[in-house]
Amino acid sequence: xxxxxxxxxxxxxxxxxxxxxxxxxxxxxxxxxxxxxxxxxxxxxxxxxxxxxxxxxxxxxxxxxxxxxxxxxxxxxxxxxxxxxxxxxxxxxxxxxxxxxxxxxxxxxxxxxxxxxxxxxxxxxxxxxxxxxxxxxxxxxxxxxxxxxxxxxxxxxxxxxxxxxxxxxxxxxxxxxxxxxxxxxxxxxxxxxxxxxxxxxxxxxxxxxxxxxxxxxxxxxxxxxxxxxxxxxxxxxxxxxxxxxxxxxxxxxxxxxxxxxxxxxxxxxxxxxxxxxxxxxxxxxxxxxxxxxxxxxxxxxxxxxxxxxxxxxxxxxxxxxxxxxxxxxxxxxxxxxxxxxxxxxxxxxxxxxxxxxxxxxxxxxxxxxxxxxxxxxxxxxxxxxxxx
Amino acid sequence: xxxxxxxxxxxxxxxxxxxxxxxxxxxxxxxxxxxxxxxxxxxxxxxxxxxxxxxxxxxxxxxxxxxxxxxxxxxxxxxxxxxxxxxxxxxxxxxxxxxxxxxxxxxxxxxxxxxxxxxxxxxxxxxxxxxxxxxxxxxxxxxxxxxxxxxxxxxxxxxxxxxxxxxxxxxxxxxxxxxxxxxxxxxxxxxxxxxx
Numbered sequence: 001x002x003x004x005x006x007x008x009x010x011x012x013x014x015x016x017x018x019x020x021x022x023x024x025x026x027x028x029x030x031x032x033x034x035x036x037x038x039x040x041x042x043x044x045x046x047x048x049x050x051x052x053x054x055x056x057x058x059x060x061x062x063x064x065x066x067x068x069x070x071x072x073x074x075x076x077x078x079x080x081x082x083x084x085x086x087x088x089x090x091x092x093x094x095x096x097x098x099x100x101x102x103x104x105x106x107x108x109x110x111x112x113x114x115x116x117x118x119x120x121x122x123x124x125x126x127x128x129x130x131x132x133x134x135x136x137x138x139x140x141x142x143x144x145x146x147x148x149x150x151x152x153x154x155x156x157x158x159x160x161x162x163x164x165x166x167x168x169x170x171x172x173x174x175x176x177x178x179x180x181x182x183x184x185x186x187x188x189x190x191x192x193x194x195x196x197x198x199x200x201x202x203x204x205x206x207x208x209x210x211x212x213x214x215x216x217x218x219x220x221x222x223x224x225x226x227x228x229x230x231x232x233x234x235x236x237x238x239x240x241x242x243x244x245x246x247x248x249x250x251x252x253x254x255x256x257x258x259x260x261x262x263x264x265x266x267x268x269x270x271x272x273x274x275x276x277x278x279x280x281x282x283x284x285x286x287x288x289x290x291x292x293x294x295x296x297x298x299x300x301x302x303x304x305x306x307x308x309x310x311x312x313x314x315x316x317x318x319x320x321x322x323x324x325x326x327x328x329x330x331x332x333x334x335x336x337x338x339x340x341x342x343x344x345x346x347x348x349x350x351x352x353x354x355x356x357x358x359x360x361x362x363x364x365x366x367x368x369x370x371x372x373x374x375x376x377x378x379x380x381x382x383x384x385x386x387x388x
Numbered sequence: 389x390x391x392x393x394x395x396x397x398x399x400x401x402x403x404x405x406x407x408x409x410x411x412x413x414x415x416x417x418x419x420x421x422x423x424x425x426x427x428x429x430x431x432x433x434x435x436x437x438x439x440x441x442x443x444x445x446x447x448x449x450x451x452x453x454x455x456x457x458x459x460x461x462x463x464x465x466x467x468x469x470x471x472x473x474x475x476x477x478x479x480x481x482x483x484x485x486x487x488x489x490x491x492x493x494x495x496x497x498x499x500x501x502x503x504x505x506x507x508x509x510x511x512x513x514x515x516x517x518x519x520x521x522x523x524x525x526x527x528x529x530x531x532x533x534x535x536x537x538x539x540x541x542x543x544x545x546x547x548x549x550x551x552x553x554x555x556x557x558x559x560x561x562x563x564x565x566x567x568x569x570x571x572x573x574x575x576x577x578x579x580x581x582x583x584x
Contacts, residue, residue: 002556002559002560002563003560004560004563010560014561017537017538017541017552017557018534018537018538018541019537020541020545021536021537021538021539021540021541021542021544021545022537022540024540024541024544024545025537025540025543025544027540029522030521030522030523031519031520031521031522031523032521032522032523032528032533032537034519034520034521035521035528036537058551058552061551062551065549067463068473069473070473070519071471071472071473072463072471072473073463073471073472073473073475073484073485074461074463074471074484074485075463076473077485108553108556111550111551111553112551115549115550115551116551118549119549125490126474126475126491126492127475127485127486127487127488127491128475128486128487128488128489128490128491128493128494129486129488130488142550147550147553147554147555148555150553150555151555152556166546166547166548166550167550169547169548169549170548170549170550173548184490187489187490188488188489188490191489227543227547228547230544231547231548234548235548245490248490248495249489252495252498252502255498255499255502255504256502295544296544297544297545297548300473303474304473304474304476307474307476307477307492308474308476308492311476311492311495315495315499315504318499318504318505319504348519349472349473349474349477352472352477353476353477356477356479360505
């Protein structure tokens, strides 16, 4: 008999699972998740928070992720903290021997720990908050196995499979998260980090991408594993997003110094930023236009990283609309806007993003040559700067 | 006594000014790990300050100059939202919590500070949609619908974030035995067949 947990976590966990299910699916815009979320929320009491268990950690972690996706980022962040501390309290960050825990449970614990870890890492980068520099973690990464490969009475873990499984994305995202955390730290230490440091970090990310197994690469296609196509793309877009954020300070620095955008050197900070943004935009736009998938889990990540990436050519256009590369930037922004408008039909935050972008650069796109010249700007070079 | 206290205070303060650290460090305690220097007073931005005095707004200061009371948030209402889950769409920066330098919101602030972007764009209508379920109450409460949402969870979410084991969770949900190893299942089936 497999009982439900009796520590108050079940109604929270069960309802947040339903909420996330509804929100991740093709019926996301029907808002059924709101109903389940309210049930979950009402089931959470202070007594529940005075207990600690694996299922509570699962419930709190899922709540955190859901809250962020539903535009309550700070509530989500608070819940991540609850989950993270409770997780450490139940020793999720440590390996336990077979004498003290079943093989099955230990593997589930690994999956829970690393899922929490990647959610936490991602949120801290998104909101520009300090990285958790955790020492004393020895939890191994989970194996690349499907749920059906793990049964409750398992004696020994089967070896990792060489095919996409439910754990593939988690494993590789965990490795990426470690690089992301380093990037986060560098970006927090100094508003203008050393270019060499950031280039080295980007190279590590590119190496991470290169060492992805064949079944995790963008061009992998196998109809038997169709359900893993979106998670795979989402992970690749995430790596492009990190590469953009890594080099964005150099773009802002040029603006601050009122210098001309010199994109002739492909290894300069601004070039790398623009190139990563271009790669990201093209990947998301092409995927959206060629795929039939229209479910919430795809839409949320697609719109998030499309917004980040699009703001790079937008920034360039706003700063120097007469630059030789400006038609390339315009084209990228146009492409993104079209997809954002389409995403906006499903996700209200994407709609908001599309409106903001339209308001900011709509005029530049429609009338590229009728720009008001600003008053002379101090400095060595004076690119024309339009004020909107 | 008073003089030595004054000297101590001056020493601590000049240390803080040089390093921009919090004044909690014990003097002479070398075993404490080095505090991260305050990004506002890092050596790199210090040179920016002197080079660019009077040149224009200094955006590293702009981010921290947000009013601290504007950082507090209230996300308890379902009706309207000011914050967004991607940390990139807040044009007025109020009530969204601290958004650090690598966030999309910090980018917006930076552009506003450099006068590339105007602040407080009044003509953007932020959709104040109250996200209420658009399906009927009866439908949402039905077991069929709940089962469907459970399926969706494993179909669209769990294939990237396997925080729950599908067989185990479904067994708890249904209140029955979880999946066993295939040989155990066969034994149970055979036992069941022979006892019948």
